[in-house]
Amino acid sequence: MNLKTVHPADKGVAAKVIFKTETGNAMALQILEGETLQKHFTATKGFLLCVSGEVLFEYERGESIALAAGDFLEIIPMEKHWVKGVKSSHLVLMR
Numbered sequence: 523m524n525l526k527t528v529h530p531a532d533k534g535v536a537a538k539v540i541f542k543t544e545t546g547n548a549m550a551l552q553i554l555e556g557e558t559l560q561k562h563f564t565a566t567k568g569f570l571l572c573v574s575g576e577v578l579f580e581y582e583r584g585e586s587i588a589l590a591a592g593d594f595l596e597i598i599p600m601e602k603h604w605v606k607g608v609k610s611s612h613l614v615l616m617r
Contacts, residue, residue: 553607568597568617575611
């Protein structure tokens with residue numbers, strides 16, 4: 523399987539669980555250029571890995587982090603954030 527085949531190519535923002543255990547999961551994300559994964563928060567820590575493309579991860583408190591292929595970050599629990607597609611992107615979220 524390949525991340526590029528998990529989501530419909532024309533879906534602006536898409537998420538799908540690709541691996542699940544008793545304690546967590548991995549989710550494939552697709553964010554196309556110009557699209558935004560809307561503002562939200564998570565109750566637990568997360569690990570976000572950009573596999574291809576480029577996104578801008580932004581916290582409501584004002585911090586912005588650019589991620590390109592191979593870049594990753596730890597998502598802070600209970601902090602509102604969103605993700606903008608700078609270039610069409612595939613990411614993996616683990617939590």
